[in-house]
Amino acid sequence: MAKPFPVNPKNPERICWGCDKYCSPDAMACGNGSERTQHPIELFGEGWNEWGLSAPEQQDKAKKTP
Numbered sequence: 001m002a003k004p005f006p007v008n009p010k011n012p013e014r015i016c017w018g019c020d021k022y023c024s025p026d027a028m029a030c031g032n033g034s035e036r037t038q039h040p041i042e043l044f045g046e047g048w049n050e051w052g053l054s055a056p057e058q059q060d061k062a063k064k065t066p
Helices: 040-044 055-064
Strands: none
Touching: none
């Protein structure tokens, strides 16, 4: 079972987000490359989870709710 993905972690720069192991950047166990995978909040900023692939589903749900 996969770990739940944190939406707004406290210190995202301290962890590699490339897989479910969530290793520290200096001890990546998955072999994800030489650099850590950044958390979406680092790449896109606050509200990153309110747009993108899940946005149409959220908009549809909002329209159906009275």
